[in-house]
Amino acid sequence: MTESTAAQADTHTVLLRGGDIHSPADPFATAMVVERGHVAWVGSEGAADAFAKGVDEVIDLEGALVTPAFTDAHVHTTSTGLSLTGLDLSPARTPAGALALLRVHAASRPADRVLLGHGWDAAAWPGERPLSRTELDEATGGRPVYLPRVDVHSAVASTALLDMVPRITALAGYHSDAPLTGAAHHAVRAAAHAAITPHQRAEAQRAARHRAASLGIGAMHECGGPDISDEEDFTGLLRLAAEEPGPRLFGYWADRVADAKDARRITELGAIGAAGDLFVDGSLGSHTACLHEPYADDPHTGSAHLDAAGIAAHVTACTEAGLQAGFHAIGDAAITAVVEGARAAAEKLGLPRVRAARHRVEHAEMLTPETIAAFAELGLTASVQPAFDAAWGGEDGMYAQRLGAERARTLNPYAALLRAGVPLAFGSDSPVTALGPWATVRAAAFHRTPEHRVSVRAAFAAHTRGGWRAIGRDDAGALVPGAPADYAVWRTADLVVQAPDDRVARWSTDPRSGTPGLPDLTPGAELPVCLRTVVFGQTVFTRPDQRPEERPNE
Structure with a gap:
């Protein structure tokens, strides 16, 4: 797997203490030790004293919250x-x-x-x-x-x-x-x-990576391709990310693969998959998403760029080459084509091989119970953007204009995907919607269609561990001993835990809950402010006006 990041593991050790550490290893952790770019220990403030003499640096969190850094699973x-x-x-x-x-x-x-x-x-x-x-x-x-x-x-x-x-x-x-x-x-x-000058391009790439780091994003999935950018832009971005500190960058190149030669060409570009925006259709806003039934405000069914046979050929070739495949599919007809193509590949190669490849579908908005079940069967990851619903959902939104209220209410069914066992990875599709991970978590938890809502905890997991699992890594995205030290420090209000009936209750000290708290994301509540972002133990962003106190250990 190719990864572009300039972050090298720091050899010195750091003790963070005096805050709240969001860790499944200890839901009441207030301290964490980082060593050689990995989490070495999480635990209580009292136990932290045993580490204080043996570390190179102590950071007083002053009550701040520490969480795993976010992963944005779809960025341009x-x-x-x-x-x-x-x-x-x-x-x-x-x-x-x-x-x-x-x-x-x-x-x-x-x-x-x-x-x-x-x-x-x-x-x-x-x-x-x-x-x-x-x-x-x-x-x-x-x-x-x-x-x-x-x-x-x-x-x-x-x-x-x-x-x-x-x-x-x-x-x-x-x-x-x-x-x-x-x-x-x-x-x-x-x-x-x-026509963009090299200076313009590099300036833009640095600006995007800095903005991401300032929002607590520690990893991004770059979705490039011949219909989106060009090879020079893609390889130049990967080089810049390898040379300069910032969020990790995992590149997808959206080009079709027919054989091993095509697969080698994709990997030689530095891509981890022939995926991302490999277009099966377009978008609802532009009337180019491919539908089974015509648009409500335009008498046609959109555009189809790939059929089931072409999808099957791509999935088959990628699976045989050990390469991740993926597609951009928004309309219900486009998603049906993806399911039919992936199933045909599974019939040829065997379902276990296709599932093991963790192929992915970007956006996946117009799902049905049948296609959701097929995603679960085929092991397809749904790489989705909850901010789409926040921007265009609701009875008077663009979705309702394009599809009518009844069809619009079926879009982005995150709860049904989770119930079916479909892996979710959250992203922004920036610049389509802005980088903003906490706003994304809020959008999923307070979906405009109530039956599609998921818990804050599930949404947070989809925006942290979900992005790592989408690239085939199950060892990252959580602050547990041995995991990469990719984390963010936040100024936030009191932590809360979401009850099973979706009511938000104050964080309880009852140890039977066993659930780490998260910020209150109720609409209208102030979103957390990122104070520091760390990738592989290396600080890639610090807010100048609000930094936890650092002091060398003497």
Whole structure:
């Protein structure tokens, strides 16, 4: 397994004490010892005295909470960084507002060869009218502009950028003055990314990794691919992560595998799997997710990019090569195709071999009881994004607009997945939704459809251990002796434990509970603030204004 991280195990030992340690090894732990990049011990404050003389450094937590670092199981790192260093259009409530932001951004970036923005959503604008090409040209003085929709499955582009793509008008998904989709969108995105300077790209990648570390994220699954970025971006990102401290980076490259030669090509790029956004379909917001029945607001069923036979061939070749396979599938027809393809591969190779590979499905939103049961049978991991429901769920949300209220209520059924034994790994799909692990846990625990809610504890596990299990590692994501010392320190309010009936009760000192506490994530409650993030024992982020007291052991 290939991993890119500059974090090397620190040889010195550290004692953290005087806080709350979230550990299944001891639900009442208040201290932890880290040695050579691994957790060496967790326990009580009184027992910590026995270690105090033998460590190199003591950190007084001053009541802070220590948890395993989060794993974001679906990130587009460079695009996330470009959204941080580029133009954020999410605040725009009208086309005029978006154009005003674009004018200011264009004036502030005179040296950029292409202007990049992200986050507009015409579904929330009056009349659902997107920006026109003429408006982009006028706002920027004719410069190349690429502005993907919030779901990154369609985009608007200026004339100057379209002129950089040969025969753009002949490509599927081209529209003269409407958002680009399909092949036309992929070609324009490739042209825009090719115009990014090396400095812009590195600046963006560093910005994304720093933001992740500042939010207590210790590992990220980078979802690259030929339809998303390019090999230079992917390998450059892995190099940067290997050379500079920050969150661990595990790369997936979304390209089809037909034989051992293809598999070698994937691994030579540094990828751990031919997975991630290998598109079976598109997105609901862009009307490109593939459905069994037509959209409620558009009389068609979306787009299919892979059928069951193509999926079966990919899963078979990856399984035989010892490589993890995976797909982007959102609509119910797309998910059905994934299940049929994976089952065909299992019939050829044997179910145990397919299950052992831990193949994964990204997003997996429109599930049915039958496809959920198939995920469990085939050992498929559901790599999901609870922030999608927070952003687009509910009776008046985008899901209901696209599908109607009845179908929309079936989306993102996390509780049913857990009951069936389907492994869950939580992520953000950043920049589609922002990095923010505690907000993600909250979104799953307070799903807009109550029957799909899971406990805070289960959601937290899916965002920590779940991401590690999705890459085939069962020894990480929890603060227990022997585990990698990937952890975050938080300033938070009183810890609580969720009762079986989903009511939130104050943390009890009753030892029969045996459950470590977590922050109160009730909607409206303040989310924890990250004070420090540590990867393999090495500090990769410290909040300057709020750092636990450190002192060398003398």
